[in-house]
Amino acid sequence: AQSVSQHNHHVILSEAASLELGCNYSYGGTVNLFWYVQYPGQHLQLLLKYFSGDPLVKGIKGFEAEFIKSKFSFNLRKPSVQWSDTAEYFCAVFKAAGNKLTFGGGTRVLVKP
Amino acid sequence: DTAVSQTPKYLVTQMGNDKSIKCEQNLGHDTMYWYKQDSKKFLKIMFSYNNKELIINETVPNRFSPKSPDKAHLNLHINSLELGDSAVYFCASSQFLGDTQYFGPGTRLTVL
Numbered sequence: 264a265q266s267v268s269q270h271n272h273h274v275i276l277s278e279a280a281s282l283e284l285g286c287n288y289s290y291g292g293t294v295n296l297f298w299y300v301q302y303p304g305q306h307l308q309l310l311l312k313y314f315s316g317d318p319l320v321k322g323i324k325g326f327e328a329e330f331i332k333s334k335f336s337f338n339l340r341k342p343s344v345q346w347s348d349t350a351e352y353f354c355a356v357f358k359a360a361g362n363k364l365t366f367g368g369g370t371r372v373l374v375k376p
Numbered sequence: 377d378t379a380v381s382q383t384p385k386y387l388v389t390q391m392g393n394d395k396s397i398k399c400e401q402n403l404g405h406d407t408m409y410w411y412k413q414d415s416k417k418f419l420k421i422m423f424s425y426n427n428k429e430l431i432i433n434e435t436v437p438n439r440f441s442p443k444s445p446d447k448a449h450l451n452l453h454i455n456s457l458e459l460g461d462s463a464v465y466f467c468a469s470s471q472f473l474g475d476t477q478y479f480g481p482g483t484r485l486t487v488l
Contacts, residue, residue: 295474301417306466307479351417357474363432364409364477366419 266290267356269367277375278346284339284370286354295357296337297364298328302350310352313337324348346376379403380480382467388486389457397452397483399467407431407473408450410442413464413482422465425450426473457487 266289276282288294298310311322318330328339337354354367380401389395401408409432410422423442424432430442439455450467467480 297476299479306481307419307468309476309478312476353419359474362473363421363424363434364474365421369417369419371417 267354267365267367269352269354269370271370272368273371273373275373275375276344279343280374282339282341282344282348282372284352284354284372286337286339286367288335288337288356288365290358291335293359296328296330297355297357298322298326298337298339299353299355299366300350301353301369307353310339344372344374346374348372349374380467380469380478382465382480382483384483385481386484386486388488390488391457391459393457394453394455395457395485396454397465397467397485399450399452399480401448401467401469401478401480403469403471403478405469405471405478406447407470407475408444408447409468409470409477410450410452411466411468411479413466415463419466423450423452424473431473454485457485459487461485462487 268287270285296313299307301307311320313320313330321327352370357364383398407426409424413419422436425444428444441453444450464482464484466482468477470477
């Protein structure tokens with residue numbers, strides 16, 4: 264069965280701290296990888312995605328993610344967070360064979376001003 | 377202009393009732409989806425339609441029946457609502473399977 268794991272359920276940090284959220288998936292083959300963000304009371308929005316090419320992907324709001332195929336990982340990073348980055352972050356993996364997008368359990372990030 | 381819209385935003389109803397949630401996208405996408413987000417924020421695919429045809433049905437009870445009258449609409453009808461159906465339901469659309477999905481604002485369903 265497809266599995267997407269986000270290691271941290273809750274992260275609390277101060278403004279200007281660096282953020283890294285882990286994401287691992289459990290199957291090989293070609294995948295499309297996504298990070299979505301859900302701000303309080305809002306719907307999911309795409310932060311960034313990886314389909315192919317340069318494994319270091321830059322997204323909106325200063326976020327980036329690195330695809331490491333050998334580790335089945337797609338970790339999200341931001342060098343310096345802001346209070347407005349407080350949100351729930353979801354990693355998602357699409358495997359063509361299954362024709363569906365599988366989400367990780369989410370990581371709730373709280374940035375203290 | 378809202379890309380993916382859902383109605384209603386909130387739905388409070390009694391057990392045993394039948395209710396529908398509507399979804400419309402104006403992005404010209406071929407593929408639409410329904411997801412359920414539980415109280416722990418876990419998101420799970422329920423259905424996927426491509427060009428009005430059902431592609432994915434993720435072991436959802438028969439009480440849930442999606443209907444796609446055209447490519448821009450995917451409605452969700454739920455019969456005999458149960459307490460466990462309480463959740464936020466998100467509609468989404470994408471140009472094709474595997475592409476970026478655009479999500480609606482969600483419908484918070486509360487079954488009393």
